[in-house]
Amino acid sequence: xxxxxxxxxxxxxxxxxxxxxxxxxxxxxxxxxxxxxxxxxxxxxxxxxxxxxxxxxxxxxxxxxxxxxxxxxxxxxxxxxxxxxxxxxxxxxxxxxxxxxxxxxxxxxxxxxxxxxxxxxxxxxxxxxxxxxxxxxxxxxxxxxxxxxxxxxxxxxxxxxxxxxxxxxxxxxxxxxxxxxxxxxxxxxxxxxxxxxxxxxxxxxxxxxxxxxxxxxxxxxxxxxxxxxxxxxxxx
Amino acid sequence: xxxxxxxxxxxxxxxxxxxxxxxxxxxxxxxxxxxxxxxxxxxxxxxxxxxxxxxxxxxxxxxxxxxxxxxxxxxxxxxxxxxxxxxxxxxxxxxxxxxxxxxxxxxxxxxxxxxxxxxxxxxxxxxxxxxxxxxxxxxxxxxxxxxxxxxxxxxxxxxxxxxxxxxxxxxxxxxxxxxxxxxxxxxxxxxxxxxxxxxxxxxx
Amino acid sequence: xxxxxxxxxxxxxxxxxxxxxxxxxxxxxxxxxxxxxxxxxxxxxxxxxxxxxxxxxxxxxxxxxxxxxxxxxxxxxxxxxxxxxxxxxxxxxxxxxxxxxxxxxxxxxxxxxxxxxxxxxxxxxxxxxxxxxxxxxxxxxxxxxxxxxxxxxxxxxxxxxxxxxxxxxxxxxxxxxxxxxxxxxxxxxxxxxxxxxxxxxxxxxxxxxxxxxxxxxxxxxxxxxxxxxxxxxxxxxxxxxxxxxxxxxxxxxxxxxxxxxxxxxxx
Numbered sequence: 263x264x265x266x267x268x269x270x271x272x273x274x275x276x277x278x279x280x281x282x283x284x285x286x287x288x289x290x291x292x293x294x295x296x297x298x299x300x301x302x303x304x305x306x307x308x309x310x311x312x313x314x315x316x317x318x319x320x321x322x323x324x325x326x327x328x329x330x331x332x333x334x335x336x337x338x339x340x341x342x343x344x345x346x347x348x349x350x351x352x353x354x355x356x357x358x359x360x361x362x363x364x365x366x367x368x369x370x371x372x373x374x375x376x377x378x379x380x381x382x383x384x385x386x387x388x389x390x391x392x393x394x395x396x397x398x399x400x401x402x403x404x405x406x407x408x409x410x411x412x413x414x415x416x417x418x419x420x421x422x423x424x425x426x427x428x429x430x431x432x433x434x435x436x437x438x439x440x441x442x443x444x445x446x447x448x449x450x451x452x453x454x455x456x457x458x459x460x461x462x463x464x465x466x467x468x469x470x471x472x473x474x475x476x477x478x479x480x481x482x483x484x485x486x487x488x489x490x491x492x493x494x495x496x497x498x
Numbered sequence: 499x500x501x502x503x504x505x506x507x508x509x510x511x512x513x514x515x516x517x518x519x520x521x522x523x524x525x526x527x528x529x530x531x532x533x534x535x536x537x538x539x540x541x542x543x544x545x546x547x548x549x550x551x552x553x554x555x556x557x558x559x560x561x562x563x564x565x566x567x568x569x570x571x572x573x574x575x576x577x578x579x580x581x582x583x584x585x586x587x588x589x590x591x592x593x594x595x596x597x598x599x600x601x602x603x604x605x606x607x608x609x610x611x612x613x614x615x616x617x618x619x620x621x622x623x624x625x626x627x628x629x630x631x632x633x634x635x636x637x638x639x640x641x642x643x644x645x646x647x648x649x650x651x652x653x654x655x656x657x658x659x660x661x662x663x664x665x666x667x668x669x670x671x672x673x674x675x676x677x678x679x680x681x682x683x684x685x686x687x688x689x690x691x692x693x694x695x696x697x698x699x700x701x702x
Numbered sequence: 703x704x705x706x707x708x709x710x711x712x713x714x715x716x717x718x719x720x721x722x723x724x725x726x727x728x729x730x731x732x733x734x735x736x737x738x739x740x741x742x743x744x745x746x747x748x749x750x751x752x753x754x755x756x757x758x759x760x761x762x763x764x765x766x767x768x769x770x771x772x773x774x775x776x777x778x779x780x781x782x783x784x785x786x787x788x789x790x791x792x793x794x795x796x797x798x799x800x801x802x803x804x805x806x807x808x809x810x811x812x813x814x815x816x817x818x819x820x821x822x823x824x825x826x827x828x829x830x831x832x833x834x835x836x837x838x839x840x841x842x843x844x845x846x847x848x849x850x851x852x853x854x855x856x857x858x859x860x861x862x863x864x865x866x867x868x869x870x871x872x873x874x875x876x877x878x879x880x881x882x883x884x885x886x887x888x889x890x891x892x893x894x895x896x897x898x899x900x901x902x903x904x905x906x907x908x909x910x911x912x913x914x915x916x917x918x919x920x921x922x923x924x925x926x927x928x929x930x931x932x933x934x935x936x937x938x939x940x941x942x943x944x945x946x947x948x949x950x951x952x953x954x955x956x957x958x959x960x961x962x963x964x965x966x967x968x969x
Contacts, residue, residue: 289845290757291792294549302745306844308790312551312579331789331797336840337747337763340877345784345840346799365507367531371610374579379789379797381842383761384744402506405550407520407531410507448507449524488533489503492548494683495535496501625715671715672728 268423271432276425277472279415279479284396284487286403294404296487298396301429302386304338305393307400312374326371330359332393334382354390361414361444361454362397367407376406387430388416391442394454399484403491412453413480414444417473419461424468426476441466443473447481450474501537503548504530510543518544534632552578552631552661554603554612561626561659562614564597574599574614577628577661582612591619598624598665600657620657624667627675629682631662636685637678644691648677651698673701713913720901726909727756732950734905737958739856739965742864749865749884751965753857756907757847759791762839762857764865764884768875769836771827779826779834783812784841785854791843810892810932811841811854814921818890818929820862825885828870835867837884848908851919852958855892860962862886889959890929893951894919902943904954918944920951924959 268276280301289295292308299305315321332355336343359378366376378400380393391414398412418425418439420432433440439459445452461469504510510521510528517523520531521543530536534545552560554576562574562582571585572593584601593599601614629637637658638645649656654669666674677694684690716726725731735756744750747763771778785808787795800808815821826835839861841854866880896906896914903910906917916937921930928948933939939947 289759289790290847291845292790293551295790304744306790310789310793313793314580333788335744335761335763335842336784336838337744337750337765339746342765342767342838345786371579377789381788381790381844383763383842384746386745402533403549405532405547406506408506409522409524409531411505446507448509448529485505485508488505492503492533495548495685496503623714625712 270420270423270425272429274427276423277475279427279476280429282480282483284399284483286399286487286491292400292404294400294402294406296396296400296403298392298399300388300392300395301427302384303389303392304383304385305389305396306381306383307393307396308379309376309397309400309404309406310379311376311404312371312406313377315373315375320375321373323372325368326366327375328359328363328366328368328378329375330355330362330378330380330397332358332380332382332390334385334389338382338385357454357456358390358394358397361394362401362412364451364453365398365408365410365412365446366401367409370407376401387428387433388442390414391416391444394444395480395484399487402488410446410448411481411484412444413447413477413484414442414454415473415476415480416440416442417469417476418459419465419469424465424472426472439465439469441469441473443470443477445474445477447477500539501535504534504536504545506530506532510536510545511538515543516541518542520545520547547632549630552576554578554582554606554610555660556603556605558603558660559600560603560614560661561598561600561620561657561663561665562661563626564593564595564599566595567593574601576612577631577659577663578612579610580612582614584614584617589617589619593619598626600659600665620665621667624655624665625671627664627666627678629662629664629678631660633682633685634658634660634662636681636690637664639691644681644694647691647695647698648674651677651695670701673698712909716909716913717899720898725903727907731901732904732954734954734958735907737856737961739860739961741860741965747861748868748880749861749863751857751860751864753853753860755849755853755856755905757845758849758853759844760841760850760853760857761844762841762854762861764861765838765840766865766868766875767836767838768828768833768873771831771834775823776831777827778823779821780823780836781812781816781821781839782836783808783815783839783858785811785843786841787843787846787850790845792846795843795846806932806934807850807854808841810851810919810921810930811839811858813930813932814855814890814892815839815858815862818888818921818923818927820859820886820888820890822885822887833873837862837865846908848911849894849905851894851917852892852905855890855921856958856962859889859891860965863889863962864966888923888925888927888929889962890921890923891955891958892919892921892930893947893955895947895950897937897939897943902947904950918947920948922948922951922955924956926952
């Protein structure tokens with residue numbers, strides 16, 4: 263695959279991710295947690311459960327409910343955000359929760375709920391994929407059985423180039439296309455795929471291939487973060 | 499034996515092995531289903547979870563807290579996904595909310611519902627120290643050697659539940675808790691039993 | 703899972719120890735937990751702070767917005783403090799609009815700052831009677847291990863101290879450009895105490911908070927003025943106890959103020 267050599271506004275190559283830092287198990291009151299920095303994006307995630315789903319009428323006798331709540335702090339965006347959740351946050355919460363549920367063995371925990379709370383503390387494009395990446399780490403940190411981790415990235419086009427991990431500046435380009443995607447890294451199955459913008463199938467395929475490659479890099483960082491947290495256990 | 503930290507979805511081995519806990523087959527390979535420890539040389543491929551709530555097993559002795567009294571029995575929190583229920587039959591005392599009991603898991607149904615037997619009401623004035631259920635064997639030690647050190651060093655009464663709840667009463671509980679946390683964090687160090695024994699000697 | 707019952711058991715221990723003159727985590731009665739501050743952690747915020755007080759964590763962001771002045775103060779800007787007890791912070795916090803706990807927290811922090819005249823609202827007037835700056839202080843609890851009040855107050859003051867006022871061009875905010883720093887006249891801080899079976903404890907941790915028979919918070923400034931007070935929860939304080947709390951607040955907040963200044967590179 264040909265990757266353009268042209269430099270981007272922040273000096274990155276087309277297939278280069280921003281710097282990503284992941285730390286697992288950062289909160290002592292949650293069952294599992296994660297703090298993630300992805301460029302300027304800062305995300306905290308807490309996981310509780312499986313715990314009894316209440317009120318009782320929401321319980322599903324066949325599986326655990328997955329309740330994913332994505333929220334942005336008022337000061338995390340250039341213009342102060344209304345503290346009330348908007349339609350964007352509600353939609354993201356829904357599709358990202360569904361993406362994670364695809365990876366969790368929910369059928370083992372009937373009548374329970376797995377609550378995943380995400381707070382974005384600072385942002386510069388790609389917060390939903392940053393949050394999803396962090397949430398997968400927090401779920402594993404909570405000891406929840408899963409088919410695979412979930413690794414997410416956003417790919418697309420700006421200024422005529424197919425690129426990974428768009429910044430806000432690139433998202434604002436005339437020809438911008440944004441494709442948030444998440445895969446289970448071992449099976450390469452897609453659990454989240456959205457798209458905004460117009461592009462050809464060829465361009466789309468090229469973008470997705472770059473995204474798959476990026477997800478493998480992200481998966482490595484997730485794995486390292488989890489291993490680092492429990493390294494002492496290897497020596498027991 | 500060498501140990502490996504594995505994460506959900508990670509391939510453990512392509513060899514054909516007997517399947518233990520927390521593994522599944524994907525494309526003919528054995529894969530971990532949760533964050534845990536994998537021992538490559540072990541004859542059975544299984545993952546010992548590092549985190550997570552207590553998964554009830556028959557014949558486990560657990561420590562529980564009464565959370566509610568119902569007409570026929572008591573609702574008991576056992577640090578699992580759901581509460582369990584014990585019938586009033588065979589329990590001589592009337593139990594209040596907050597009472598601590600120890601009991602044996604009689605059986606577990608398909609939705610992790612738990613029935614308890616051999617209910618023992620623990621004396622008042624005790625409290626619960628909570629550990630990750632997988633660390634319980636470390637707290638007890640080989641032939642209960644660690645448990646003996648803990649009891650003697652702290653002068654506390656102790657009942658260790660398989661569900662990660664440890665009932666303690668009397669003696670030097672802060673010191674006991676410190677020792678338990680040390681075991682949790684440094685379970686990988688050799689000679690830990692002696693180290694804990696020395697810790698008690700120094701602090702006394 | 704059953705938070706309440708487990709805490710009930712802890713409460714007995716907290717009281718038992720106090721009777722022997724000891725706190726459950728080994729601190730002295732008038733000792734703060736270790737304080738860690740990360741100032742200006744957020745780039746989108748105009749001012750921000752991440753505060754760790756023991757295991758309690760709070761983040762705060764300051765944002766300037768444009769608005770109309772109140773009719774009774776046409777030449778003054780305004781202050782708005784909002785607090786969210788995120789479900790991230792505790793298994794018992796729920797999703798939804800701020801409840802009464804969050805509302806009380808926000809209002810107590812607000813009063814401490816407002817009444818100290820920490821902010822000169824006249825300097826936040828852009829066009830009398832028409833346009834003023836509104837200072838939004840948004841506080842988020844990240845981990846509740848007790849005493850969110852003091853952690854929030856520390857976060858709010860630190861965020862204000864590193865806040866920059868956006869640049870205006872033709873009456874509109876120019877993104878990412880600033881006209882200068884927000885100057886504070888006073889540095890008010892809350893100091894919170896819990897009363898447990900006739901003992902007064904500074905900076906209650908969660909187990910102590912669950913045991914308390916009353917909470918008392920006092921906001922004080924560096925020149926030993928009191929700017930706000932709040933007695934909360936069921937329980938009563940004697941006058942002597944309150945007086946002792948105030949004296950301690952003067953002393954203890956001075957040390958906290960020093961940590962805040964270090965975090966923003968002053969001193």
